[in-house]
Amino acid sequence: MGNRAGTGWLPCRLSAIDERWNALLRPAWLITLAFAVIADLAGTAYVLHENFETRPAFFDVGLTFDTDGTAIPTVGPSGDEATRLGIVAGSRLLAVDGRALPRDAGLERLAGALRDAPGTTVELRIADPQGKAADYTLTRSPDHTRQADAGEPIPRDVRFGIRLLTSLAACAVLLLSAGLLFLRRGRDPVALLLSFGFLLMAATIDPPLPMWLGLGFADSYDVVSTAGWALILIALAAFPDGRFIPGWLRWLVPLSVPLAVLLSIDEVDTNLQVLVGVGIPLALIGLWILRYRKLERGIELQQIKWAAFGFAAGFFLVGVAVAAAAKFGDVNSPSANLLIVVAFNLGFILLPLGLLISLIRFRLWEADLVITRSTAYAVVTLLVGIVWATTTDLVKEMVTATLGQHNTTVSASISAVIAAGLFAPTQSLVLGYTKRRFGKYSSKLRTTAERLPAWSATASPADLGMRTLAAIAESVHATRAAVLTLTPTGRELVAARGIEEPEALTAPEIVPEDDPRFTLQLPLEDEDGTIGTLLLGPRSDGNRYNRDEREALQALTEPLAEAIRRAMQRVQREAGMHKMISAVEERLAKIERGGIGGPDPAPA
Numbered sequence: 034m035g036n037r038a039g040t041g042w043l044p045c046r047l048s049a050i051d052e053r054w055n056a057l058l059r060p061a062w063l064i065t066l067a068f069a070v071i072a073d074l075a076g077t078a079y080v081l082h083e084n085f086e087t088r089p090a091f092f093d094v095g096l097t098f099d100t101d102g103t104a105i106p107t108v109g110p111s112g113d114e115a116t117r118l119g120i121v122a123g124s125r126l127l128a129v130d131g132r133a134l135p136r137d138a139g140l141e142r143l144a145g146a147l148r149d150a151p152g153t154t155v156e157l158r159i160a161d162p163q164g165k166a167a168d169y170t171l172t173r174s175p176d177h178t179r180q181a182d183a184g185e186p187i188p189r190d191v192r193f194g195i196r197l198l199t200s201l202a203a204c205a206v207l208l209l210s211a212g213l214l215f216l217r218r219g220r221d222p223v224a225l226l227l228s229f230g231f232l233l234m235a236a237t238i239d240p241p242l243p244m245w246l247g248l249g250f251a252d253s254y255d256v257v258s259t260a261g262w263a264l265i266l267i268a269l270a271a272f273p274d275g276r277f278i279p280g281w282l283r284w285l286v287p288l289s290v291p292l293a294v295l296l297s298i299d300e301v302d303t304n305l306q307v308l309v310g311v312g313i314p315l316a317l318i319g320l321w322i323l324r325y326r327k328l329e330r331g332i333e334l335q336q337i338k339w340a341a342f343g344f345a346a347g348f349f350l351v352g353v354a355v356a357a358a359a360k361f362g363d364v365n366s367p368s369a370n371l372l373i374v375v376a377f378n379l380g381f382i383l384l385p386l387g388l389l390i391s392l393i394r395f396r397l398w399e400a401d402l403v404i405t406r407s408t409a410y411a412v413v414t415l416l417v418g419i420v421w422a423t424t425t426d427l428v429k430e431m432v433t434a435t436l437g438q439h440n441t442t443v444s445a446s447i448s449a450v451i452a453a454g455l456f457a458p459t460q461s462l463v464l465g466y467t468k469r470r471f472g473k474y475s476s477k478l479r480t481t482a483e484r485l486p487a488w489s490a491t492a493s494p495a496d497l498g499m500r501t502l503a504a505i506a507e508s509v510h511a512t513r514a515a516v517l518t519l520t521p522t523g524r525e526l527v528a529a530r531g532i533e534e535p536e537a538l539t540a541p542e543i544v545p546e547d548d549p550r551f552t553l554q555l556p557l558e559d560e561d562g563t564i565g566t567l568l569l570g571p572r573s574d575g576n577r578y579n580r581d582e583r584e585a586l587q588a589l590t591e592p593l594a595e596a597i598r599r600a601m602q603r604v605q606r607e608a609g610m611h612k613m614i615s616a617v618e619e620r621l622a623k624i625e626r627g628g629i630g631g632p633d634p635a636p637a
Contacts (some may be wrong), residue, residue, distance in 0.1 A: 042284045044112060046276035047222035052352075055220060062215055065229060069236040073204045076241030077197070083140075084193050090144040094155050095177035096120070098140065100246040106140045108159065112177030118169050122159055128158035141246045186366045199378040207235035210385035222275050228270035233261030238381055239374065261295065262310065263289035268343065271315040273337065276325055282317075303359040311352030318345045331359060336391040343387015350380030361444055397442035457496035477508040478585045485596035494518070494600045498528025501593055505569070506530060509582045513570035517545060518597060519563065527597065531570065538568075552577055555586060557594035564594045 050058065091098050095112035099122070109115075128134060128145040138146075147155065160166040195434050209232040213502030218224030236257035237245065245254035266289050270282040277283040295301055297308050321341050356368075408544055428587035481504040488497055498516040505511050513531035515538060517524045524545070529535030538545045546554045551568040558564070567590060571577060578586065 043286065045277055045283060049275075050220040050222060052224065056533075058225065059219075062225075062228065062232075065232045066211070069204075069208060069211075069232040072236040072241040072244075072422055073201075074209075076244040076284050077201065079244035079247065080240045081441060083247065087140060087144040087180075090148040091173070092181070093173050093347070094147060094157075094171040094180045095174075096147075096171070097181075098143070099123070100140060102244065106143060106247075108143075112180045113401040114172060114177065118171075119167075120159060123162040125160045126157065127160055127166060130156050133158075137249075156202075182191075182367075187371065189367070192367060192371045196374050196378075197240060199375050199382075203238060203378040204235045204240075204383040206382050206389070207231045207238075207385055210389045211235070213389065220530070223268045223271050223273060226264045226271075227385075227388065230261045230264035232385075233257055233264070237261065239378060248349065259293035259297045262292040266314060268294070268544075269314055272321065274342070279320075281321075303356070307352050307356050307359075311348050314348045314351075315345060318348075339387045339391040341387070343383050343385065343390070346387070347380045347382070347384030349539065350376050350383065352380075353382060356526070370546065377560055434570075477504055478589050480504075482589050484594040485592045486599075489596035489599040489603070490602060493604060494527050494597045497593070497596050497600055501589070502528055505586070505589075509569075509578060509586065510573040511569050511571075512573050513550060515545070515551075515568045516557070516565060516593075516597070517568065518557075518565035518601070524565075527565070529592060553583070553586070555590050557590050557597065559591055559594040559598060561598065564598050567593070 049164055060576070088098075091108065092111055095110065095115040096108045097111040099107050099109065105125065107123050108120070108126050109124065110120045124144075126134060126138075126143055130150050134143065134146060150173075155171050155173060157169045157171060159169055187195075211228040214224040214228040214231070237254055242254070245251065261338055267286055270285045271277055277285075281478075292313070296306050318341050321337065325337050354373050357373050357376075366451070430555075481501060484496065485501070488500065492500070502511075502516065503516045505514055511531075513529075515529040515532055515535060516527040517538060518527050519525075523541055524539045526535055526539050529538070531549075532538075537543060538548075545568055546566065547550065548568070550570055552571045553569040555567040555569070556563050557567055568587075569578075569586070
């Protein structure tokens with residue numbers, strides 16, 4: 034192959050999928066799709082059963098359970114009684130009412146044993162995380178559930194509903210994106226890698242995730258989820274055209290396997306796993322910025338921006354959620370843990386969403402505004418959070434020094450007031466910056482509207498129309514546009530842009546306002562009435578104009594109508610003046626030649 038094609042067996046780019054491979058990959062993709070859909074449906078049924086059948090069996094005796102990170106379910110306290118007796122999280126249930134449980138008993142077996150235990154008290158033998166076993170007598174009572182939820186601002190069923198809805202939304206977006214990639218880019222290797230990766234992710238995040246762990250398939254879960262991560266990693270390295278730039282990125286193809294294994298080993302430090310699982314994809318997205326920063330402004334660049342924003346925001350949120358769960362998951366309240374799960378699900382919604390927007394070309398030109406505003410708000414939130422955390426500790430010390438005792442409520446309230454006071458002006462700065470930075474279309478059109486009166490003093494109506502259409506094309510990315518004026522006999526074309534045979538718009542049988550090529554028609558009106566129409570086609574990304582764009586265009590119509598009317602009147606006056614001057618010049622020329630009105634002939 035040579036250096037340009039690659040070194041040895043590592044190519045510098047992924048080749049397009051040919052017919053033979055496409056015939057093999059199509060059924061493989063359909064099988065993977067079916068696997069993901071079945072996993073999502075089964076996972077949904079599992080979490081519904083777990084929430085309304087399995088979990089109450091533990092809650093009734095003041096216990097909770099955990100299946101995350103272990104093949105054997107562990108139990109912990111859920112009410113005051115279990116906590117008072119000394120039961121700690123991470124313990125193992127060994128026996129119920131004297132009946133020993135198998136060492137490898139699954140969650141359903143444990144729940145069934147608790148549910149079948151007769152009476153209002155249950156004798157349990159529980160081993161703590163160090164393996165020390167002890168007997169406990171727990172009371173079966175609904176008070177345990179009320180005690181566990183007493184300090185929670187969000188009821189348990191509401192928390193479950195929010196978690197399930199956000200999880201299903203994430204799965205739906207992943208499945209939809211995978212389907213669109215396969216249907217629209219079936220021969221693109223990068224699109225296929227992303228499609229397979231999204232399907233595997235949809236099969237392993239919430240709600241299938243609790244099912245994998247609860248049924249004891251943690252190892253299988255690790256294989257499927259890390260395989261999806263590895264496919265997405267390779268796709269990011271070769272995005273968007275299959276080329277590995279810089280060339281050393283092609284080594285990620287073989288390295289993705291050991292990296293995926295690293296992510297699946299529970300004994301590996303969580304911080305290292307987050308660094309690998311999130312840091313490497315974010316670094317690859319950073320390389321996109323270096324690679325495409327010199328790309329000409331246009332649809333392709335906007336598509337890359339949306340894809341990069343989706344991937345970056347998604348991986349960032351997933352990383353934050355995983356890190357927060359590892360550090361605070363055991364000590365947070367259920368409501369706080371819900372925020373972690375929602376952030377995790379939102380990350381998987383954003384991950385393919387940018388690519389989905391890029392593919393269907395939805396609002397491509399809003400990419401800069403969305404990216405910058407989202408980044409700015411993230412920075413604002415981070416700064417306010419740092420201020421709140423810092424001032425909380427500071428105020429806590431001040432309150433302790435002043436009152437002689439610790440008062441969490443006072444310190445938290447004062448720090449919250451300080452943080453809220455910083456949020457409003459910081460938010461105002463962010464909105465002001467984004468309006469100045471990305472309100473170019475409105476400012477460009479506003480500048481054009483301000484200059485039209487001066488231009489009308491010297492420019493022709495056609496020149497005014499072309500200048501205005503050029504500003505509109507640059508500002509709101511209109512694919513085609515035309516300015517028509519009304520005449521006693523019909524319409525007259527003043528200016529057109531991006532239209533084949535624009536003169537046809539003035540034909541008597543044509544009604545331009547009904548032309549499907551123009552999605553927006555704005556009457557040109559001033560204080561003297563309607564003078565014509567501004568016709569605009571869709572934006573270059575195929576979308577209609579948003580509200581701000583329509584308002585900016587509407588504000589331009591009156592100055593444009595006044596300028597065209599003034600220019601037409603000036604042109605008519607100048608035409609009349611030129612006609613008069615031409616008549617005088619013609620008469621003078623005849624006089625000089627001795628024509629009509631010349632001097633009398635000399636006498637004979």
